[in-house]
Amino acid sequence: MDDRSTVSEQEAATLLGELVSYDSQNPPGDEAACAEFIYRWLTDAGIDAELVADPYPDRPQVRATIGDGDTERDHLVLNGHIDVVPPGNLERWSVDPFEGVVDADEGRVYGRGASDMKAGVAAAMLAAREVAADGVDGRLTLTFAMGEETAEPGTKTLVENLEADAGIVLEPTELEVQTVGKGLAWYVATISGDAGHASKPHAGANAVDGLFALEESLRAYRERIAERTHPLVGESLCTPTVLEGGTKENVLAEEVEIRFDRRFLPDESPSEIDAEMDDLFEIVRERGFDVTVERTRTYEAAEIPIDATIAETVRDHASTVADAPTDPAGKSAATDQRNLVNDADIPTIIWGPGTPTQAHTADEWAETAYLVDAIEVLCRTIDDRCNA
Ligand SMILES: [Zn+2]
Structure with missing residues (x-):
């Protein structure tokens, strides 16, 4: 032709x-x-x-x-x-x-x-x-x-x-x-504790300890969603990409922020994922920290x-x-x-x-x-x- x-x-x-x-x-x-x-x-x-x-x-x-x-x-x-x-x-x-x-x-x-x-x-x-x-x-x-x-x-x-x-x-x-x-959502989670002198760590609530409490639930969640797969775009992903927080070496951290890049499949909805992301932090809340989780950007699949x-x-x-x-x-x-x-x-x-x-x-x-x-x-x- x-x-x-x-x-x-x-x-x-x-x-x-x-x-x-x-x-x-x-x-x-x-x-x-x-x-x-x-x-x-x-x-x-x-x-x-x-x-x-x-x-x-x-x-x-x-x-x-x-x-x-x-x-x-x-x-x-x-x-x-x-x-x-x-x-x-x-x-x-x-x-x-x-x-x-x-x-x-x-x-x-x-x-x-x-x-x-x-x-x-x-x-x-x-x-x-x-x-x-x-x-x-x-x-x-x-x-x-x-x-x-x-x-x-x-x-x-x-x-x-x-x-x-x-x-x-x-x-x-x-x-x-x-x-x-594939869809994309970004999340920012803020863990809030109480500042205090690092010589008396039990007198305050160190937000860095709050963050460490997240480790196991985050690992389990990432394994769980990796089992959701699509033949053409692969698996669902939750990747922590940014960490910020703390004031100084000898001050208990008042606040730690962690950000996530969440890649999702056509059959996952952003509102369901919001609930999942919030649930991740239950264990951190149980240890006495305040946590907010916010979705800051969304491209649906x-x-x-x-x-x-x-x-x-x-x-x-x-x-x-x-x-x-x-x-x-x-x-x-x-x-x-x-x-x-x-x-x-x-x-x-x-x-x-x-x-x-x-x-x-x-x-x-x-x-x-x-x-x-x-x-x-x-x-x-x-x-x-x-x-x-
Ligand atoms: Zn482009």
């Missing part, structure tokens, strides 16, 4: 480099300049686009629509986030993370967000331009969100009133179709059937165009798939041109070969689902 897309590797790499050159770090949430660039680019390509001032007026998002919505054909939603995580220690980078360096010999574009997930955004923009030239019989909606990296209601706001038949969240998968995304139509269509084209793997797969990290599937009831896969192991690393790069193939696969998918 001839290529449907006319986009060259050079053109795709140039656009990706340009997207990377807009520093859209989050936190603090500097997506606006990048959003405005995408909006202008789509408008210049003759696509009906808008800047969306919800939910935060100073952090605009982009939505664009092609097609008059012939209901016999599908309405497909392409989604990408335009925020990127901060670059971290710049000494670990050999390039400027926000220059958008294109290395044509290597076939890579370097910079923060290249794989996660401006390659996906570039693929959606260029595929939309390609199909817009001939029009779309059903409808294609592009949604480019802010705040994904900090669990803000960016994609949720863009999609919640959409009536659509299918969606693709263009996170890095090297063109592998993923039908399930999401899942659609392995053989959903959008999954089958993209799998077929990705294997034909790029010899991409066709086995069922899922993502062990959380994505905005949850907003399309859980909040808007749109069957949605996770699939995109970035390289997942590059996400959030120093010297992050994306391969332009995957990018060009992604554009071709998207064009064919749009023809299949949205055109007569």
Whole structure:
């Protein structure tokens, strides 16, 4: 089959480099300049686009629509986030993370967000331009969100009133179709004791002793939830990641804080997990300490059937165009798939041109070969689902 897309590797790499050159770090949430660039680019390509001032007026998002919505054909939603995580220690980078360096010999574009997930955004923009030239019989909606990296209601706001038949969240998968995304919750627990002089430890209540009382219940809980497994995303996890507390060597600790990263499966609910996390600290409370447990961030898990139509269509084209793997797969990290599937009831896969192991690393790069193939696969998918 001839290529449907006319986009060259050079053109795709140039656009990706340009997207990377807009520093859209989050936190603090500097997506606006990048959003405005995408909006202008789509408008210049003759696509009906808008800047969306919800939910935060100073952090605009982009939505664009092609097609008059012939209901016999599908309405497909392409989604990408335009925020990127901060670059971290710049000494670990050999390039400027926000220059958008294109290395044509290597076939890579370097910079923060290249794989996660401006390659996906570039693929959606260029595929939309390609199909817009001939029009779309059903409808294609592009949604480019802010705040994904900090669990803000960016994609949720863009999609919640959409009536659509299918969606693709263009996170890095090297063109592998993923039908399930693991959930993520963060917790902070604070153990409070009574300060006192460390020469008389029995006169106070040392919050560090309270923390040590947790050890056994935490170990048992981690073993118990590791038995909850999903064939595509593995086991449920509760990992303590941050400890803070105490005042001074000779002062009994008034307060100790412990934070957890809790990865969960589609059949576990955040409210059930809240209760489990609270129960963990029962033993600490029994020893006389006050404990508060709070969930500070949540990305729900999401899942659609392995053989959903959008999954089958993209799998077929990705294997034909790029010899991409066709086995069922899922993502062990959380994505905005949850907003399309859980909040808007749109069957949605996770699939995109970035390289997942590059996400959030120093010297992050994306391969332009995957990018060009992604554009071709998207064009064919749009023809299949949205055109007569
Ligand atoms: Zn991402």
